Amino acid sequence: MAETFVVVGGDAAGMSAASKAKRENPEMEVVVFEKGEWVSYGACGLPYYVKGDFDDIEEITAVPKEKFIEERNIDLRTHHEVTGIDPDDSTVTVETPEETFEQSYDSLLIATGATAIVPPFDGVELEDIYTIHDPPSGEAIREAVDRSGPSAPETVGIVGGGYIGIEMAEAFRERGLDVHVFEMLEHVLDPFGSMVGEVVEEELRDNDVNVHLGTRVEGFDGDDRVQAVRTEDETIPVDMVVVGVGVDPNAALAEEAGIEIGETGAIAVDEFGETSADDVYAAGDCAEAEHVVSGAPDHVPLALTANRAGRAVGQTVTGDPTPTGPIAGTAVVKAFDLEAGRTGIIDEERAREAGLDPVSVTITSSSRAHYYPGGSAIEIEMVADADTERVIGAAMVGEEGVTNRVDTVTTALYAEMDVQQVEYLDLSYAPPFGPTWDPVLTAAKVLNSKLE
Amino acid sequence: MAETFVVVGGDAAGMSAASKAKRENPEMEVVVFEKGEWVSYGACGLPYYVKGDFDDIEEITAVPKEKFIEERNIDLRTHHEVTGIDPDDSTVTVETPEETFEQSYDSLLIATGATAIVPPFDGVELEDIYTIHDPPSGEAIREAVDRSGPSAPETVGIVGGGYIGIEMAEAFRERGLDVHVFEMLEHVLDPFGSMVGEVVEEELRDNDVNVHLGTRVEGFDGDDRVQAVRTEDETIPVDMVVVGVGVDPNAALAEEAGIEIGETGAIAVDEFGETSADDVYAAGDCAEAEHVVSGAPDHVPLALTANRAGRAVGQTVTGDPTPTGPIAGTAVVKAFDLEAGRTGIIDEERAREAGLDPVSVTITSSSRAHYYPGGSAIEIEMVADADTERVIGAAMVGEEGVTNRVDTVTTALYAEMDVQQVEYLDLSYAPPFGPTWDPVLTAAKVLNSKLE
CATH class of the missing domain: 3.50.50.60 (FAD/NAD(P)-binding domain)
Incomplete structure (x- = not known):
């Protein structure tokens, strides 16, 4: 008999997991219970819908419901709310407007998301x-x-x-x-x-x-x-x-089933997204993830984390154990004509809690060569651990050229680079796109001299 | 008696070295011989001067000549051409419109640049x-x-x-x-x-x-x-x-002095920029640099390389040995409304020469979320070594969001990341700046699946 993978919640993590599992093992029975009507939507698009940047709210749906059912052969059921999990019995209780029933599973993913506080x-x-x-x-x-x-x-x-x-x-x-x-x-x-x-x-x-x-x-x-x-x-x-x-992770369903909840209030998971209950996984806004700098569990409910963790769990349940991967808390936001971004650990107190000795500098550089028209200031705060000299975080803001520069630092965090290594990166340069020494290099250079 | 640091050539590498040496050791006598009139200019700005983006060509000068002399106390002499180096005697021959003389040195930097072919x-x-x-x-x-x-x-x-x-x-x-x-x-x-x-x-x-x-x-x-x-x-x-x-490195002066020239035609140097002659360094467009992927000497005459290598040599000659750092051949260019970028090794033949087994994919992604107005396509070619699965290079092109995405890959090259590690980076996401899976992540994901 085919194995059954049950997913609770039909948004980013849940549908990524369901799709990946079905793709890896088409024989697997994949059932998704979504208590509402909407699946696989990007809530990040909602402010732009209100703003009027687009008029059809369906556009924020990554994949329409019918496609999951008809093309991907996923047994996706909306208006189905999972109200209980019995890990000993490997079953979930499902309520619909018409009935209540039990569904057994071989693997279960809790992808219940978070709720606006x-x-x-x-x-x-x-x-x-x-x-x-x-x-x-x-x-x-x-x-x-x-x-x-x-x-x-x-x-x-x-x-x-x-x-x-x-x-x-x-x-x-x-x-x-x-x-x-x-x-x-x-x-x-x-x-x-x-x-x-x-x-x-x-x-x-x-x-x-x-x-x-x-x-x-x-x-x-x-x-x-x-x-x-x-x-x-x-x-x-x-x-x-x-x-x-802010949001609170929807962890009550897991908690009521006796599954371990982390200090952040989200569901505790191992590197494969597995909870304290065998064969029960959690991913997305309801689950913790390991922070790449501190190595400690963290709760950063963002779209990429949910997509990636869901996809990894979908692969794991088909018999190919796949880590969900650590996070860096990378975030960017547009604020009128500004771009702002952050990654890693910036807050001093938070750094100390993680056993680090934070040293930071703030520099001002520019988005284009000084003679090239239209450039604007980029301000970067970069933080290192004084002991290891590792870069542990950065925040930046400016009118252009900010968001992807954050990712240079994000990549350095994953590589555990120290400030000198960042200072020595052969980053890109052309007059329309920055000064000869990229702002990230300048920040690392100044931070390095402060550490000496 | 104070040590004497002689620099041949007053552009990016030479003036960076002179400035750094003087800053690290104000007692040091720092003499720069520049055969022309102009010092410390950014040739990269010239196309934009011709275009009319700015009208005063002095703007491409990073630091004016007077500042080097009066504020930084560098003995900078324009219209002084070095016509010979005697490494055994530790002297150079200098010609001016009026005279020819010998100058002795304790350390010498050859920063003669390159000549348009x-x-x-x-x-x-x-x-x-x-x-x-x-x-x-x-x-x-x-x-x-x-x-x-x-x-x-x-x-x-x-x-x-x-x-x-x-x-x-x-x-x-x-x-x-x-x-x-x-x-x-x-x-x-x-x-x-x-x-x-x-x-x-x-x-x-x-x-x-x-x-x-x-x-x-x-x-x-x-x-x-x-x-x-x-x-x-x-x-x-x-x-x-x-x-x-293209350009040819100005290596004749070094060659005539019996200094080793590399296979690229540029001056061969060690990790500190030292040539085959004791206390004689070379940096900038006339010198080789180590490629971070191949580990082999390469010649990539670009501004940042020159600035950085010059600065490192300036520090080394004051008694603090400082590596010039490897390069990745990172380059970006604006072509009308497009941004194009590259880093590492892309060319298959070149990869094989470096002992690598290149596998590449090309993906098309986009610069903004699909529902966010004004987005455009980003195309990325990413190359890995099939054996180690290391990412070895990437090229990309699009109307926006290209240049700094190149640097995500550049950073990954320095960290010797494999495609799976790149795929797992927690890169930034917000609808105005990209899709949930950054184009770089998508490229790594597709490349990873090709390697499996």
Whole structure:
């Protein structure tokens, strides 16, 4: 009898795993249970849908549902919610609108994703308060923005200055709304460090976004619809709110089954994505991954990690053990006319927790040769461990030439290069694309001289 | 008595060495002999000067002559030509317009650069035939283009489809000239491989550049001024010609002194840039460098290599031995609206000569998420060694997002990563900057599956 691979959750990790398993072993029975309607979508596209960069929300779907079923022969069932896992019995309990049944498995992947956090703000149940995490939530926000007449929103409050908050600020400004961003911490884009945060804040203000830093939201006022955001200091009238303060891994299903949860709150896994239960794997936003610099488990819910880990699990369950691979926490974001990026460990405290002795420098270089028209500043913070002189992270920001320069450093992190090795890379140069010494080289050179 | 460091040649390598030595040891006497007038210029800027991107040619000077002398206390003497080296006696012979004298040294750096090759074409002595290699040559070409009246050129022939030929084609089209590019080989940009060559040729033709491939120039016709380029097959009327068929290292001075010349024709050096003569170093376009993939000596005359090797020699001669570092042959070029890049070893024959067994794939990906507006194709050729599965090179081309992606691969070359390691890099992703799987990851993934 053919083996059965059951996948819980039909988004990036789940569908990558299902597709890979079926491709590697067409005889395998691959069943995916998705509790909602949408599968395989890229939530990263939602801010650009709201912005109006494209009009058909189906476009954010990587592969349509029918293709998984008809071309890839995957038994994909939407509106099927897995409500229990019995690892001893190797079964899951599935609920549909019509029935509840048991499904046995030989291998199981938990790919339940993450849920947008909504803190228990006073008044959070009011209308026109949104999170943005799946296509229906994106559609709801766009519909709200599209409204005409007296209910058309003019001012929006964004709670959280992370990358989703920044992307939504740009989208709403493009749609002509007044925008207030409320960030509890001292700077927006906290994982990018304060240097990047400050530059991005200036860009936000240059684009008429009201940035409220170090500001804790206490609640929302209004009758039915939200009418104001209340902070410690003031009350700011708004017509709608988007809450983007991060996500929590959907680990409850695993936890209830007695599967080990890591310190991050996500499901603990080994290098193959296997959980503490035999033949039960976890991948994507619900699972931990090993950080390439610290070697410790981390939780960085991003699209590539989910795709890659899912694909690796899909291969592993066919009998070809494949590591899911470590992560570097690499992230890039567009903020109006700026590109910002980060990789590895930047935060000093976080570095010390990982047993490292961080030393950092910040340099300013430029995106083109000084005589070539149209260049702009690139600022790079690069961090090394004083003991090993290894590069452990970097953050950068500028109008162009930032995102892929982050990847030079990412690659160096995986290679465990020290600053001198990075300084000696034969990086590309031509006047339209940078100075003779690439900004990354300059950062490494300055950092190296600081370590001497 | 203070030690004396003598430098022959005042461009990138020479002035980097002089500056570094003086900074590390202010007591050291640092003498630079430059036979011409110009020092420390970036010849890479000349096409953009001709194009009209900037009007003051002084802008391509990294550091003005006076600054070296007055601020950095370097004994920099222009119009001083070194005509002989006596390594046994540790002296050089210097000629000026007024006198000839001997100068003794404790350490010597040969940084004589390279000379644009001018094949012995019939008619090569005619007027309005140029090479482009230093500020006066750039000025001469721009003056020719700027001419008005009957002597104003309307059609230009470019001999050589390397990166200088491509950059000059763009410059001349911008200035309104008809352009013919003559390339002896089957494709332009030979070191970038045929995939990139073909895409760039299409771009050239889309910009009304006449591209003559596999076409050997036999000579030039004209009375005083050049009036036509003669090939095997036809005679094409032109009003001016630029010859850009490569450079030869200026190694004669070293050779005459009995210093070893490498197989590439450039001066052979060890890892510190030292030649076969004690205390005599060579750096920049006149010297070889070790290729990071093959480990063999190579000659890649580019700006960063010269700057870096010069700087390292400047440090070494102060008593702190510093390797010049290997090179990867990384190069990028703008061709109208395209960016093209290459790194490592792409050519199959060249790979086999280095004892490698090349396997390559070419993939097409895109510069932005499929739903994000304005994206364009990125094509990547990636090459690995079948035996070790190490990535050994890559070439890529597209309208955006190319140049720094080359550097991801460059970094992987230095780290001796295999294709699986590259496939597992946690590279950056956001919809405005690429697909979830970065094009570099996709190339590695496809190459990896070909190796299995």
